[in-house]
Amino acid sequence: MADDTITPATEETPSATPTAHDALPEPEEEKSGISKRYKALLILLILLIIGGWFGIKWLIKSKTHVETDNAFIEARIVPISAKVSGTVTHVLVNDNQFVKQGDLLVELDDRDYRVKVAQTEAGVGMAENETGGEYRKADVARAGLQSAQANYDQAVLDLNRGEALFSREVIPKEQLDRLRTAKRVADSKLKEAAEALKRAQAEAGLSSRDGNKARILQRRAQMDEAKLQLSYTKVFAPRDGYITRKSIEPGTNIQAGQSLMALVPLQDAWITANYKESQLTYIRPGQKVEFTVDAYPGRTFNGSVDSIMAGTGAAFSLLPPENATGNYVKVVQRIPVKIAIDNTSDPEHLLRVGMSVIPTVFVGRSTSDILKDLNPFN
Known part of the structure; x- marks a missing residue:
């Protein structure tokens, strides 16, 4: 009976104390934790490098590509x-x-204007006919002057003969007085005929050196005006x-x-871009411009800076601000920049007046110039 009894002391019982074999995985866990932190730091460093690269690139681009969304297409109407x-x-x-x-x-x-032209043309014809009549009047006056001259010469000759005969007491003094009176009358008629000839020549337009036909020219001017009104x-x-x-x-x-x-005329349209005054530092006429419009996404148009306005938009407004009155609050002003559109980039004339534009001006600054400006030790 005693041999059949199995004492519990001979059986192996598990120990609650951990053995050295159970503690071996701890270095692997620490190594795994260090590896994860290293990967996280590496990823963070890569992200910082990438972010810094894109940040510097964006900063440089913002200095070399001046952009605004306050721009519109304009044209002369x-x-x-x-x-x-x-x-x-x-x-x-x-x-x-x-x-x-x-x-x-x-x-x-x-129809009314054609009638007016016909009337003025008839007036020109009448003026030419009247001028022909005036010419004839001048000829008559010239003949009258010649007749008066002949009568005057005859009166002078008769007076000379009468004075010679009176000196020899051939004729009485009464007859001599009549001869003298006839000579004075012939002199007056000669002067009257000369004045009549001058008046006739003036009416016919023959008194001026170039023979100006004032009346005909006046009627022709009226005819030309009527034809112009008809056109x-x-x-x-x-x-x-x-x-x-x-x-x-x-x-x-x-x-x-x-x-x-x-x-x-859309072929002569331009862009008015209202840039902030702080953006105009390096903008100059002639610089290249690229712009987009909302109506045609994905399409880029070209142009160039034409000129910069002589003042801000507020200075030329209907009621310009008066900074000398009241409390002053500084507001960044905008100055309009005129940008000429390259017609070769818009041969179909798709751009319309009033469209919103986002222009980008290439100011032509180099990266070294921008980095010099950023250097705090300069």
């Missing part, structure tokens, strides 16, 4: 009006139609452009100077 009044008979264009210089736009009823009944396009704001139709009665439509 040419108002089309008639120089004479009348009734519109034909309108040969529509809104937004492209026209070339010299194209006929509007026709007015020209104004047709309104032509003053230049190439697009028609807009058409406000007339056939049958409309218009007055001289009334606006009929507007013409926009």
Whole structure:
């Protein structure tokens, strides 16, 4: 019985104290933790390097590419009006139609003006006929002068003979007095005939050195004016452009100077970019410009800086600010910069007046110049 009893002391019981074999994985865990921190620091360092690179690149680009979103497309709007009044008979264009210089736009009823031209032409003919009559009057006056001259010469001759005969007591004194009176009368008639000839020559336009026909020239000037008024009944396009704001139709009665439509020459459009005064440090005329518009995303247009306005936009406003009154608060001003559009980048004339533009001016500064400005020890 005693041999069959198994004492519990002979069995191996697990110990609660950890052995050296159980403590071996701890260095691997520490190594793994160090490796993760190293990777995190490495990733952070890479991110810092990349961020610094892009930050420096963005800073350099902001110094070499001056950009603003306060810019719009502008163009000269040419108002089309008639120089004479009348009734519109034909309108040969529509809104937004492209026209070339010299194209006929509007026709007015020209019957009244044709009648005026006919009247003035008749006036020229009458003036020429009147001038012919004045010439004949001058010839008559010239003949009268010659007759008066002959009578005067005869009276002088008779008086000389009478005085010779009176000295020899052949004729009485009474007859001599009559001869003297006849001579004075002939002298007066000669002067009267001379004045009549001068008056006739002046009326015929023969008194001036160049033979000016004042009356005919006056009537011809009136005829030319009437023809000019007749030509104004047709309104032509003053230049190439697009028609807009058409406000007339056939049958409309218009007055001289009334606006009929507007013409926009988009081929001569430009950009007005309102840059902050702090952005104008290195902007100069002639610098290259690239710009985009919201209407055509992904498309880039080209241009160049044309000029910089002589003052800020506020200085030329209707009510310019008066900084000498009240409390002063400094506000960054904007100065308009005119940018000429390169027509080769917009051959279809897609750009329209008033479109929002984001222009970028390439000021041409080098990276070394920018880094020199950033150096605090300069």
